[in-house]
Amino acid sequence: MKALWRARELSTVAILVVEVLFFTWYLWPEAGRSHPFFNFGNFLLIFKYSSIYGIAAIGAAIVIISGGIDLAPGAIIALTTVVTGYLFVEAGWPLWAGAGVGLVVGALAGLLASFLIVRVKLPPFIATLGVMGIWRGTAFIITEARFYDLSSKLPPNWSIAGLSVDWLGPIVMIVLAAVFQRLMTGYQWGRSICAVGGNETAALFSGVPVNWIKTSAYVLSGVLAAVSGVVLAVVQGQGKADLASGYELDIIASAVVGGASLVGGRGSVAGAVLGALIFGVLRNALPQIPGATFYDRLIVGVVVIGIVVMDQVLTRRSAAN
Amino acid sequence: MATLEFKDVHKSFGAVRALRGISFSVISGEAHAVVGENGAGKSTLLKILAGITRPDRGEVRLNDAPFDHASPREALAGGIGMVFQERLAFPNLTVAGNIFAGREITGTAGRLAERAMRTRTRALLDQLHLSIDPDMPMENASAAVAQLVQVARALAFDCRVLVLDEPTTSLTDAEVEHLFRILDDLKKRGVTLLFVSHRLPEVFRLCERITVLRDGAWAGTFDRGTTTPDAIVRAMVGREPPARVDRPAVDLSQPPILSVDKLARAPIFRDVSFEIRPGEIVGMFGLVGSGRTEILETLFGLARPTAGRIRVRGADVAFRSPREASRVGIALVPEDRQRLGLHFNLAIRHNIALPWASVRGLGPIHRARETKTADQMVRDLSIKAASTSAPPESLSGGNQQKVVAAKWLATDPSVLLLDEPTKGVDVGAKFEIHNLIRERAAAGMACLVVSSDLPEVLALADRILVVREGEIRGELAGSAATEEAVMRLATHEAVVPV
Numbered sequence: 001m002k003a004l005w006r007a008r009e010l011s012t013v014a015i016l017v018v019e020v021l022f023f024t025w026y027l028w029p030e031a032g033r034s035h036p037f038f039n040f041g042n043f044l045l046i047f048k049y050s051s052i053y054g055i056a057a058i059g060a061a062i063v064i065i066s067g068g069i070d071l072a073p074g075a076i077i078a079l080t081t082v083v084t085g086y087l088f089v090e091a092g093w094p095l096w097a098g099a100g101v102g103l104v105v106g107a108l109a110g111l112l113a114s115f116l117i118v119r120v121k122l123p124p125f126i127a128t129l130g131v132m133g134i135w136r137g138t139a140f141i142i143t144e145a146r147f148y149d150l151s152s153k154l155p156p157n158w159s160i161a162g163l164s165v166d167w168l169g170p171i172v173m174i175v176l177a178a179v180f181q182r183l184m185t186g187y188q189w190g191r192s193i194c195a196v197g198g199n200e201t202a203a204l205f206s207g208v209p210v211n212w213i214k215t216s217a218y219v220l221s222g223v224l225a226a227v228s229g230v231v232l233a234v235v236q237g238q239g240k241a242d243l244a245s246g247y248e249l250d251i252i253a254s255a256v257v258g259g260a261s262l263v264g265g266r267g268s269v270a271g272a273v274l275g276a277l278i279f280g281v282l283r284n285a286l287p288q289i290p291g292a293t294f295y296d297r298l299i300v301g302v303v304v305i306g307i308v309v310m311d312q313v314l315t316r317r318s319a320a321n
Numbered sequence: 322m323a324t325l326e327f328k329d330v331h332k333s334f335g336a337v338r339a340l341r342g343i344s345f346s347v348i349s350g351e352a353h354a355v356v357g358e359n360g361a362g363k364s365t366l367l368k369i370l371a372g373i374t375r376p377d378r379g380e381v382r383l384n385d386a387p388f389d390h391a392s393p394r395e396a397l398a399g400g401i402g403m404v405f406q407e408r409l410a411f412p413n414l415t416v417a418g419n420i421f422a423g424r425e426i427t428g429t430a431g432r433l434a435e436r437a438m439r440t441r442t443r444a445l446l447d448q449l450h451l452s453i454d455p456d457m458p459m460e461n462a463s464a465a466v467a468q469l470v471q472v473a474r475a476l477a478f479d480c481r482v483l484v485l486d487e488p489t490t491s492l493t494d495a496e497v498e499h500l501f502r503i504l505d506d507l508k509k510r511g512v513t514l515l516f517v518s519h520r521l522p523e524v525f526r527l528c529e530r531i532t533v534l535r536d537g538a539w540a541g542t543f544d545r546g547t548t549t550p551d552a553i554v555r556a557m558v559g560r561e562p563p564a565r566v567d568r569p570a571v572d573l574s575q576p577p578i579l580s581v582d583k584l585a586r587a588p589i590f591r592d593v594s595f596e597i598r599p600g601e602i603v604g605m606f607g608l609v610g611s612g613r614t615e616i617l618e619t620l621f622g623l624a625r626p627t628a629g630r631i632r633v634r635g636a637d638v639a640f641r642s643p644r645e646a647s648r649v650g651i652a653l654v655p656e657d658r659q660r661l662g663l664h665f666n667l668a669i670r671h672n673i674a675l676p677w678a679s680v681r682g683l684g685p686i687h688r689a690r691e692t693k694t695a696d697q698m699v700r701d702l703s704i705k706a707a708s709t710s711a712p713p714e715s716l717s718g719g720n721q722q723k724v725v726a727a728k729w730l731a732t733d734p735s736v737l738l739l740d741e742p743t744k745g746v747d748v749g750a751k752f753e754i755h756n757l758i759r760e761r762a763a764a765g766m767a768c769l770v771v772s773s774d775l776p777e778v779l780a781l782a783d784r785i786l787v788v789r790e791g792e793i794r795g796e797l798a799g800s801a802a803t804e805e806a807v808m809r810l811a812t813h814e815a816v817v818p819v
Contacts, residue, residue: 186685186686187683187684187685187686188678188679188681188682188683188684188685188686189683189684191667191671191675191678191686192679192683194664194666194667195664195667195675197666198664198665198666198667199660199663199664199665199666201660201661202660202661202662202663202664203664203675204623204642204643205623205643205653205655205661205662206643206675206676206679206728207642207643207644207646207647207675207676207679207680208644208675208679209642209644209679209683264666265664265666265667266666
């Protein structure tokens, strides 16, 4: 089983490598010019923007593995930028305190979703669809069509511990991915998430605290979306209610491309982050191809289907052997 | 003349050789039984007939033509009808909808010819002496009716060979008799029956010839007239069945581990009182719907009682979850291993370790201890698995059942509740599970075995509690109880003083 997981993540890495090699070849510059895609600055850029999706995708993967679905991350990201922006810009709080409240808001958002799912027993799709509307709406009510300009209050060329702020997202994403990968594979909590997603009734009969496990999945998804929101607010320099709209689907797609099964019980946190990077590379490289501008959404869609189909074919083949 | 012929059929799944050169033939118009322990290859044989899988080597011939179908639909069109053990029905459709699912009668532009299907359904149901409404939703059908609707479906497709896989598991005796009368009738009309079952009395009642499979190989085909159930069992297991084990008398001076006093869960059961001492095996017998499973679930914290008390080692307990119950040493081996017992997305090893680890919390997994615990259980219970890192999918039913038992035995409980511990497992696995229960009792566990298999209860239990309509109707000493006495209490007789 462990070998299987590992193989599944390896194949996601392989897809990413092939993708990078392809764009490196395709965008190879004329002699004497620097490569527009294969350079350190561009890779940092890809990491920086992918981390917004990738951090939230960690939470989405956990929820999906537990047998649920979370449609709220996009709205929670937006609300967090607004809350953090308001407290930092309007209320004059220090940034860390504003960000801290943003994370608490994310946790509460996840708590509301889990209450609706675990106690009221709504289907996760409906519960989080409603919750998505509530938090997006709250963000609009707070801002009243304004936005909070964090960049004006942040020092220019701001750096943390000698590193440019561009590194914030990538580092947070990698650290969180490592932590949650460990929690999912090496802790009974992660095993319980898989058990609940694979067979909830059998998990209950096996003494797994099912309600607690499900609650933890949605709360973590909320907190991780809020972390994405803080990163977005700092990187983008804005707190705005219509940020990150439609992100929830990209985030779910990242988790699925990374091996999460929508029927639950299977998937990987590291895979979800790799999935976010696969999309990040596409979003970065496609606009550089002349004439591809109008095709990029279409290509992204085809890639999602292609990767999941390939995965299923491979799984079926290995099961048949 | 042979209708259905198996010629040197081989099939492997990975390293597991499910069938190794099966050859036998089924004569047109006969009722032919296929028996064998779980893992003997019966399921694989059925899958080939149903068109779900194909043999690696060898050939299946139907009416002297090769039978090699790629899909269940083609197999059905080829004249083989299947009646499965599980209720493979669409609960949301009507009876008629189920019978014609996938091959609806249609009019112009694909419009469903509801009336034609209803009429045809009524005719089919009449043939089966089944007076139910074709428009009844399938979810309202009892297990017996669902089984017969599957037969009707096979007949609707004009099948010449009807394959029945353990069709009687969830039927009452009267329902079994009804089914068999219908099958006799079909046989007279020239339908060939292939009957797969663990229940030898039924096999002898219905079938003229009996083919025994053992470890994926053919172990003989017997004529009903010249063989005996004992001979069949010997061929199945390749050894004499162990005799009933005499157990030492339970020390009645010991205080009970579990005492239940006037427990009730309205409206399902009421006034349930009993005690179990260490080392004791108490059997609880009741027919389907008597409330026996609900009593176990309440003891295990899956539902709250509405009245009464449960005491463990003299202390009152009120569990809100199985987790709390398992903390004080209560374990429940549930009835439905597919739905309640197993995780098919986890390795066998992780399945076994799940309750054991869950009681310990959500912290780091001690892989070495986990593997040691699981491997120990696999050895103790002689679970036959190629690898404990594979999901339990690859195991036979009996071995899956042992994995479910292993899950809870690994927690080393002091009270072991077992719900239908040998349902759907073969004779060999049944003996092994019975011995396992006896061993654990001898080691001081208090065991409560709920079963609708009367010989099982009689063979195992020191005392037998009989449940009917949510109440305990009587208690009998295991050694003195007879099938008739227990059945009388379970069906109609007034309460007898203990």
